[in-house]
Amino acid sequence: MSKFGVLVMGPAGSGKTTFCTALIQYLRNNKRSCFYVNLDPAAEEFAYEPDLDIKDLISLEDVMEDMGLGPNGGLVYCFEFLLENLDFLTEPLDPLTEEYLIIFDMPGQIELYTHIPILPTLIKHLTRTGALNISLCATYLLESTFVIDRAKYFAGTLSAMSAMIMLEIPHVNILTKMDLVKGTIGKRELKRFIDPDTTLLDDDPADGPAAGKDTAEGEDPASRDNVMRGSSFKLLNRAVAQLIDSFSMVSFLQLEAQNEESVGSVLSYVDDAIQFHEAQEPKEPKDEIEVDWEDPNV
Numbered sequence: 001m002s003k004f005g006v007l008v009m010g011p012a013g014s015g016k017t018t019f020c021t022a023l024i025q026y027l028r029n030n031k032r033s034c035f036y037v038n039l040d041p042a043a044e045e046f047a048y049e050p051d052l053d054i055k056d057l058i059s060l061e062d063v064m065e066d067m068g069l070g071p072n073g074g075l076v077y078c079f080e081f082l083l084e085n086l087d088f089l090t091e092p093l094d095p096l097t098e099e100y101l102i103i104f105d106m107p108g109q110i111e112l113y114t115h116i117p118i119l120p121t122l123i124k125h126l127t128r129t130g131a132l133n134i135s136l137c138a139t140y141l142l143e144s145t146f147v148i149d150r151a152k153y154f155a156g157t158l159s160a161m162s163a164m165i166m167l168e169i170p171h172v173n174i175l176t177k178m179d180l181v182k183g184t185i186g187k188r189e190l191k192r193f194i195d196p197d198t199t200l201l202d203d204d205p206a207d208g209p210a211a212g213k214d215t216a217e218g219e220d221p222a223s224r225d226n227v228m229r230g231s232s233f234k235l236l237n238r239a240v241a242q243l244i245d246s247f248s249m250v251s252f253l254q255l256e257a258q259n260e261e262s263v264g265s266v267l268s269y270v271d272d273a274i275q276f277h278e279a280q281e282p283k284e285p286k287d288e289i290e291v292d293w294e295d296p297n298v
């Protein structure tokens, strides 16, 4: 029996929990079953109560207090604890049938997706044949408001690519909160963000006349403004953009969480990536008509 799931990742505040809520609502409206797993040990508020919540295993607040750790160290501790107690996931997920979409709502600490090998270990457990055998699609969410700050946009895109390379499972990148930028950016311009275009750095509206120039005499080279418009910062951004370009792996879907059509469209990409529909049992036709072949009127 196969199982299906979607892992919702992305930086803090990128709209992960809102996307999970919108997905659950959409699945319910379309008579599909889902199982909501919260893996953010600091999350408090939910529109839909999780079916499984990491806070029932371990709470970030307790860890920070008892171990004297900060929020990031505390989070890493919580995930290491989860990896030592995988039955917490296995037992409730094991009985789920192929009709369910299991939604994993992840925390927003970016280091979890970039350089700590905790997630690959967790994903191996979720997807391995013989263990839970979940056909899993990763989604990586990035705020569309990043398009205003191109350096930030490329940094975010690099983190999405890093997660893609590290996790090695089907992966969909999503620009969220599209309603916030819709009226402010033209279609052609938006396309350059959907398929990252390195030339975005050549015509950055944030560049003033001083951009790319080294610090003038008497100015503090370490001040934030000088660093951000200095030639080294430009070169760094260009290198990041070229790295993204040379892999040509990243492109984005667009999401407006309050728009049902938009949520349905993102879900169809996820369904395709995990081949959800191919695994479903054909449903019995509802109104089967009995035909009496002996009847001369038929």
Ligand SMILES: Nc1nc2c(ncn2[C@@H]2O[C@H](COP(=O)(O)OP(=O)(O)OP(=O)(O)O)[C@@H](O)[C@H]2O)c(=O)[nH]1
Residues within 6 Å of the ligand: 010, 011, 012, 013, 014, 015, 016, 017, 018, 019, 040, 043, 106, 107, 108, 109, 176, 177, 178, 179, 180, 255, 256, 257, 258
């Ligand atoms: N306008 C708009 N706001 C959104 C959308 N999606 C999320 N938001 C808002 O963005 C903020 C953060 O959303 P969350 O869903 O909590 O983000 P998150 O990624 O789960 O945050 P963390 O779990 O703290 O990392 C909230 O105030 C949401 O209401 C959207 O599509 N449009």
Ligand SMILES: [Mg+2]
Residues within 6 Å of the ligand: 016, 017, 018, 040, 043, 105, 106
């Ligand atoms: Mg959240």
